Amino acid sequence: MSIDTLRDEILVASLPNVVFDGWSLQALRDGTEMAGREPSALLRAFPGGVTDAVEHFADWTDRQMLDRLEAQPMAEMKVRERISLAARTYFEVLEPYREAKRRQLSYLALPQNVALGLRLLYRTVDAMWFAAGDTSTDYNHYTKRALLAAVVSSSTFYWLDDKSDDHAETRAFIDRRLADVMAVGKATSSVGKIGSMLNFLPNPLRFARQMRQRTAGAQASNATIHMAENI
Numbered sequence: 001m002s003i004d005t006l007r008d009e010i011l012v013a014s015l016p017n018v019v020f021d022g023w024s025l026q027a028l029r030d031g032t033e034m035a036g037r038e039p040s041a042l043l044r045a046f047p048g049g050v051t052d053a054v055e056h057f058a059d060w061t062d063r064q065m066l067d068r069l070e071a072q073p074m075a076e077m078k079v080r081e082r083i084s085l086a087a088r089t090y091f092e093v094l095e096p097y098r099e100a101k102r103r104q105l106s107y108l109a110l111p112q113n114v115a116l117g118l119r120l121l122y123r124t125v126d127a128m129w130f131a132a133g134d135t136s137t138d139y140n141h142y143t144k145r146a147l148l149a150a151v152v153s154s155s156t157f158y159w160l161d162d163k164s165d166d167h168a169e170t171r172a173f174i175d176r177r178l179a180d181v182m183a184v185g186k187a188t189s190s191v192g193k194i195g196s197m198l199n200f201l202p203n204p205l206r207f208a209r210q211m212r213q214r215t216a217g218a219q220a221s222n223a224t225i226h227m228a229e230n231i
Helices: 003-021 025-034 040-045 050-070 079-108 111-131 139-160 165-187 191-198 204-229
Strands: none
Touching: 003 025, 003 040, 003 050, 003 079, 025 040, 025 050, 050 079, 050 111, 079 111, 079 139, 079 165, 111 139, 139 165
16 A cells, blocks of 8 residues: 555544644544554554644545546646636536535644645645646746635635635636736736736735634634634
């Protein structure tokens, strides 16, 4: 068995535990047992502990997204349609694990983890552009990924709170944001307007602040529900 297969098994088995225990060693230990593996398998799979598992969750999500996109007629679509489909597929993969994703963002919002969060976001948008057939290697390569990172990060916050049927509101939000950044992308073809693009880029401090605020709100809501259930 490859190490990636072992990691996938432990990760998937651990995700339900993350909802209750957060991204913690306890959640991973329970997941290892649920996967039918010896406790020592956890150390082999994630020698860096929780941080390795959090990073692998992002990698696993990206791979699942790419696998699903391979079955789609991407070549018949316009670029914007491909990117929109990639973003929607990304959230479809995450749907059964929404609370685990929320907890992951909370973990990545910690000051010591913000840089990791931004690296994982870059990997995701890079995978989306790869699936869309992008082969650029010049300045456009980074511009496209920076603008899409803004779309994915804002759409993630929107999706976490979206209660519409089949997440129709999230899909509409993604399309609106794509329209916005593509307009900005065209405008920044002249160097003099590069400042307008910067307004769309994900700001690490703002990202962390937003996630901490949302996490605090979710925890307060969960505490209220727990109290009500025990009255």
